[in-house]
Amino acid sequence: MIYILDTADLGAIKHCNEFYPLAGVTTNPSIIAKAKTDFWPLVESIRAIIGPDKMLHVQTTREKAEDIVEEAKLLQERLGGEFYVKIPIGEEGLKATMMLKKLGIGVTMTAIFTPTQALMAAMAGASFVAPYVNRLDNIIGDGCEVVAQIVDQLSLYGSDCKVLAASFKNAEQVHKCASVGCHSVTVTDDILKALISHPMTDAAVAGFNKDWTGVYGEKTILDF
Numbered sequence: 482m483i484y485i486l487d488t489a490d491l492g493a494i495k496h497c498n499e500f501y502p503l504a505g506v507t508t509n510p511s512i513i514a515k516a517k518t519d520f521w522p523l524v525e526s527i528r529a530i531i532g533p534d535k536m537l538h539v540q541t542t543r544e545k546a547e548d549i550v551e552e553a554k555l556l557q558e559r560l561g562g563e564f565y566v567k568i569p570i571g572e573e574g575l576k577a578t579m580m581l582k583k584l585g586i587g588v589t590m591t592a593i594f595t596p597t598q599a600l601m602a603a604m605a606g607a608s609f610v611a612p613y614v615n616r617l618d619n620i621i622g623d624g625c626e627v628v629a630q631i632v633d634q635l636s637l638y639g640s641d642c643k644v645l646a647a648s649f650k651n652a653e654q655v656h657k658c659a660s661v662g663c664h665s666v667t668v669t670d671d672i673l674k675a676l677i678s679h680p681m682t683d684a685a686v687a688g689f690n691k692d693w694t695g696v697y698g699e700k701t702i703l704d705f
């Protein structure tokens with residue numbers, strides 16, 4: 482499983498980059514706008530925190546294929562490293578994806594809600610497709626079932642495009658996607674934390690500490 486952080490909060494990125502097996506960061510225009518700051522210093526700071534080897538996915542703000550390509554080239558040039566431009570699925574987006582494939586710039590095709598969209602994106606050359614799990618669940622769809630169908634179809638057609646499931650609101654949705662072989666997920670720091678938290682774990686650790694200090698006080702193994 483590839484874990485990616487879905488935020489532009491620099492504090493959260495610093496923390497998660499240190500404590501979790503993070504493969505990179507995704508953003509979108511809404512996430513960037515939430516930071517209410519200048520675009521370039523923000524995304525360059527994200528790159529500086531995660532370094533060149535981790536993935537940084539930044540979404541285009543343009544709509545015509547040629548404009549998307551122009552923006553993607555600039556983003557790639559300024560952000561360098563493992564960079565992917567996020568492009569919403571659509572005719573212009575597919576055209577841009579095919580053009581960017583020739584230029585060697587990675588594409589994450591986003592705003593995916595159906596397996597047919599995902600398969601088309603993969604055939605156009607996208608490296609990742611990003612289905613929105615919680616947004617589907619919110620309209621009484623089944624986000625994880627859509628992810629499962631996309632995983633199956635990409636495998637059926639021998640595509641090396643990866644599913645980057647997105648738009649999660651709880652750990653259970655992530656677990657269900659992991660269970661169907663989803664390659665990667667992008668989640669908030671709260672969800673990363675929820676994925677490793679359990680009250681029984683807290684109770685077990687408290688018990689170990691109580692038993693140890695009851696006999697050895699504040700001594701650690703290094704003190705023996």
Ligand code: E4P
Nearest residue numbers: 487507509611616647648649
């Ligand atoms: C990431 O690629 C998506 O843009 C993001 O996960 C959408 O999340 P939301 O549905 O919480 O806005």
